[in-house]
Amino acid sequence: MPWYNSTEILSKLIPVAQILIVVLTIFTVWASVQRGKLEKGEKSELTMRVSQTEEITGQLSEDKNRLESEIKQKQNKIDELEKLAKKDIYKPLSEVVKLELVQNLRTAKEKNIKKISIRFVDTNNNGKRVMNDLMQILKDAGIDASIEGTGISFGRGVSNHKVKMNQTTVESAQYLCKILSVYLKTTYNGSLDNKLEDGVIDMEFHGIPLFHEDGSVEFQ
Numbered sequence: 001m002p003w004y005n006s007t008e009i010l011s012k013l014i015p016v017a018q019i020l021i022v023v024l025t026i027f028t029v030w031a032s033v034q035r036g037k038l039e040k041g042e043k044s045e046l047t048m049r050v051s052q053t054e055e056i057t058g059q060l061s062e063d064k065n066r067l068e069s070e071i072k073q074k075q076n077k078i079d080e081l082e083k084l085a086k087k088d089i090y091k092p093l094s095e096v097v098k099l100e101l102v103q104n105l106r107t108a109k110e111k112n113i114k115k116i117s118i119r120f121v122d123t124n125n126n127g128k129r130v131m132n133d134l135m136q137i138l139k140d141a142g143i144d145a146s147i148e149g150t151g152i153s154f155g156r157g158v159s160n161h162k163v164k165m166n167q168t169t170v171e172s173a174q175y176l177c178k179i180l181s182v183y184l185k186t187t188y189n190g191s192l193d194n195k196l197e198d199g200v201i202d203m204e205f206h207g208i209p210l211f212h213e214d215g216s217v218e219f220q
Contacts, residue, residue: 093214106141123206161206163177164191
């Protein structure tokens with residue numbers, strides 16, 4: 001084949017090649033654009049899913065915190081009920097508190113306390129046990145004490161725990177109530193009764209006893 005025919009063929013192929021290159025370039029650009037769009041779409045979808053996941057996670061976290069708070073509140077109520085139920089069970093006064101109480105009552109004896117009479121009203125069997133324990137504590141302290149029995153009140157109004165004494169025994173009665181409050185945690189309502197002899201104190205307790213861990217008592 002003559003060389004000029006080859007040159008002619010080559011000259012015809014070059015434009016074709018150039019066109020192919022242009023087409024390939026355009027396709028490459030198009031493909032890149034499409035890929036960018038695809039990646040952008042994928043990124044957008046992924047971002048949306050991440051956002052949804054974070055929202056769900058946040059909601060679950062709030063639900064978890066709320067449930068934990070509700071469980072804690074219910075557990076606290078259960079603990080309170082269990083504690084209250086245990087308070088209804090008789091407990092003798094701890095030896096440590098009892099020894100200190102007896103020692104302090106011995107000093108009360110020196111303050112013109114000659115005799116104490118005790119009466120429990122509107123109580124139960126535990127109240128009677130507390131009454132007997134109190135009697136023994138007073139005797140251990142060397143104080144003359146007697147049980148006047150138990151009773152039931154009718155139409156009880158403002159009634160806590162009554163302490164009666166004559167005018168000359170007021171200070172002694174106040175001192176006695178302060179000491180006993182370590183054991184019998186209550187409010188004492190004092191009143192004068194000049195029929196009582198000097199140094200004689202009448203005490204009347206109302207209600208059902210509830211017991212603390214150390215055996216001290218409050219009345220319900």
